[in-house]
């Protein structure tokens with residue numbers, strides 16, 4: 001393995017044998033011996049379950065690779081194989097150097113031993129001498145920050161304390177490869193932030209990190225590459241934002257691969273991630289009325305396939321849908337200026353997009369999401385979460401609709417991407433008809449007056465008291 005690769009996973013598969021009843025296990029154990037004696041094959045008492053199937057990827061030295069996937073997709077199995085605690089059925093894993101791992105909570109600890117004893121035990125298992133552990137002990141304890149509990153048996157620890165100590169040991173031994181399986185989710189927000197700071201330091205020092213998480217934002221913020229597992233197979237790997245978008249497809253969308261009709265040059269679609277932002281239309285003083293948000297007639301014709309010709313269009317958008325509806329074109333204005341090359345924080349935006357219904361869609365839902373260039377969602381809404389009233393006939397086959405949104409841009413300077421989508425709910429599933437992820441690039445220019453992520457519109461009074 002070349003020196004710039006720390007983990008190489010080559011065509012790894014893992015098959016579990018599933019027994020319907022415990023006694024089948026015994027039969028399976030005994031009968032092959034019997035078959036030897038009778039000279040003919042006997043039946044098999046287990047079913048095969050392939051938790052991993054032909055998985056290959058690499059973690060380059062000093063990089064953080066995220067592994068994401070739904071429950072049961074094979075993430076933990078993969079990490080255990082990489083750590084060497086589980087043997088693959090076929091395939092190989094090569095790792096370079098000392099491996100630190102944070103797998104199941106407390107899995108490396110003896111519950112009867114104190115924290116102090118466990119630190120020595122753990123670090124010794126990782127190959128450190130007593131002198132090396134002595135030299136790092138204070139750093140470990142100070143990172144864990146669990147006070148006098150360090151001299152209490154680990155069985156008296158809360159799960160948060162356990163993860164603090166486990167992370168402190170792994171992080172302070174400066175491993176060449178660090179494997180983290182969702183363990184950090186247990187720590188509180190402050191500790192998580194401290195851990196990610198330490199992970200960044202380790203990465204800068206050349207540690208390669210394999211991180212399993214269900215958090216999209218951790219993937220886009222901390223990983224240079226990502227791997228998406230589903231049903232034990234890699235369904236996408238590469239640039240984190242793209243992988244996360246595909247993960248969202250799996251979580252909320254149906255497996256629809258047909259390209260949206262009437263649109264050129266696209267591949268896949270994705271689901272709405274716009275939930276939870278229902279405050280915009282209803283609560284905010286400058287919000288437009290719900291009726292004004294969704295306009296079925298518009299002066300602008302937004303139904304020609306012109307989306308990709310507009311200023312601000314992002315040719316790297318990620319798009320898919322079943323084609324029942326398609327988003328054809330958009331219009332953007334900032335304080336009346338059409339298709340502005342940049343926006344200044346504080347301006348009012350008008351965003352319209354034209355949707356053609358190629359087939360009948362019952363109760364279509366229109367969504368808009370704004371993300372940072374790192375993929376972190378800043379704001380997301382959809383017509384359902386905003387409880388926008390729509391007429392019964394909306395979504396007829398052959399009909400056309402313009403969605404009009406007005407919003408107040410309070411973003412900090414930087415680059416943002418707007419995603420648009422039309423979907424509907426069928427039998428409890430969200431069915432994406434056309435999702436155009438990161439389809440419009442917004443550049444927000446610096447403005448005097450605030451720093452940070454958003455303009456929270458502060459009023460400040462200063463009075464001298466005599």
Ligand SMILES: Nc1ncnc2c1ncn2[C@@H]1O[C@H](COP(=O)(O)OP(=O)(O)OP(=O)(O)O)[C@@H](O)[C@H]1O
Nearest residue numbers: 016017049051069070071072073074075076077078
């Ligand atoms: N020892 C085992 N015997 C049989 N099946 C197993 C065994 N261990 C795991 N599995 C199965 O393998 C599949 C993958 O499990 P794994 O724990 O790797 O998934 P995961 O992606 O880590 O899930 P989660 O997100 O829920 O932690 C699951 O369907 C699980 O039921």
